[in-house]
Amino acid sequence: MPVIRKSLLQLIFSGAYLLRWNDKLRPVELLEIDKQAHKMLLACVLWHENARHLPAAERLALARDIIEGGLFDYFYRLIITDIKPPVFYKIKENPDHYRQLTEHVLARLEPVLSPLGPFWDRMRAWHRSTDESGLVRRILTAAHLFASQWEFHLLKPLNGFDDEMDDIARSFAERLDAFRSLAGMEAMLTPNTALARLANLCGQLRFQIRWTQAPRIPATSVLGHMFIVAAFAYFFSLSVDACTARANNNFFCGLFHDLPELLTRDIISPVKQSVASLPGILKEYEEAELERRIFRPLREEGFAALVERISYYLGLSVGSEFQECRRDGENIVKVAGFEALQQSCNADALDPKDGQMIKVCDWLAAFLEAHSSIRNGVSSPHLQEAQARLKATLCESPLECLKLGALLADFD
Structure with a gap:
């Protein structure tokens, strides 16, 4: 069975230090740990809606794979945090370059995650796979894009001078359109529906800082x-x-x-x-x-x-x-x-x-x-x-x- 160690807890917590969009003017600090929480809340909703008619065993397996896939991607993200998304996507387009990057990330994570045994084995298989067409990855990618676009909407009004903003906005819209066939996604992307309001309310929890009477670094939400x-x-x-x-x-x-x-x-x-x-x-x-x-x-x-x-x-x-x-x-x-x-x-x-x-x-x-x-x-x-x-x-x-x-x- 997996062994829980201090290093694992600290690795999970380390996303509280990582700034997102740190080359843009931001109304608040946007942190990796908050984005991951928002993403996984949305992924849970999408799992539920897309698994409604599946047999019980398949529903459970789908939920497990979404949870673990989200954790696999989070740990990967902790290592490559300084690579801007457009650069990362360019790397992914070259299989050899992406394989080299992945092996570097896995080597960095191995000392902390290998004591988890089968979980570590599944993580290595996940990141070495080139198939991104399955339902698990589609749900996680859709949730990731929605949460990232939600952040983008916060900072776009402050960055009118930035010539990248229109391209970023167009990229989000085009990429999210590809996931409208997922159950629940159309409602989530439609303003003022119940699912859209739930997604928005979940995102707002990043504004509530914990321990307000005790200043801290990092100031977790x-x-x-x-x-x-x-x-x-x-x-x-x-x-x-x-x-x-x-x-x-x-x-x-x-x-x-x-x-x-x-x-x-x-x-x-x-x-x-x-x-x-x-x-x-x-x-x-x-x-x-x-x-x-x-x-x-x-x-x-x-x-x-x-x-x-x-x-x-x-x-x-x-x-x-x-x-x-x-x-x-x-x-x-x-x-x-x-x-x-x-x-x-x-x-x-x-x-x-x-x-x-x-x-x-x-x-x-x-x-x-x-x-x-x-x-x-x-x-x-x-x-x-x-x-x-x-x-x-x-x-x-x-x-x-x-x-x-x-x-x-x-x-x-």
Whole structure:
């Protein structure tokens, strides 16, 4: 089974440092980790719509391949970040040049990713393949282009002096047109539809910076945090030999878990816990706003099944996204903790989803945010206290199979 090490967590987190569009005038800093989160949220929607009529096993395999393909591409992107897209596409047009670049990237990533065993093998096969016509790559490319174009729309009004802007705009429009045949893509590209509004709202989570009372470097957003939690959840799922459905659900749960914060903003834990009734008030408001702004419009336009799926990731029917659960026919049933899920519910037919393990990943991502800033020389008493508290909480976790104590010892 894969071994989770400090180097893997730091590699996943490193996208929080990488600037996008850094040769253009930008209204805000656009970061790789935020773009990847937006891309994978859209990819999840496109997976759901394009897999509606597939047999269960094929649906699960498609979701797994999209998740892993997104991670494969993200890790590749971390190495080639300084290559502008037009230059990269020129390299791809020459098979020999692209092969040399790919082998360089894989050699750079091997020390960190090879302990993941089969995942690393699948990643090498993915990047050495020349076939880009399959459904998995089409969904990921469509989601990538949409998320990149969304960023482009932010900066285009500020760059009227730049003679590249018209060519970039035309390229996005032409390339996205090629994916309109994907289920859900036409609606996503049509202004003011429910899917277009959902895609836009997801993108806006990059504007919400976490830990606003504690300046940090890097200053991670809610959107980037969601991707980090999702990636952590997926790799920990592999490390405990989770079934395919459970690993997929854990990734998508991590990816969606802070979506309601679009409606309430990121409220730090000490504030939430300072008033006994505040968490309940916030949750009630979040669910009402989710229904009004996202779920009802989606249902009205025929996406009721997508609403049900997102609701499952958010744990709305069991009280929390951090509650273990499974399916029993049409019903969603609470499971009494991680061990019960691991021992009795780790089967695709039960559609299981972790709770405590997702919470551990949420805490671990927050720990990395605090630790990285302190290591970068930007600290405060609040940040020091948060790092110590999160580390103690993680070390006391009952999920012994995750080996959190040994993992965190490497951060000393």
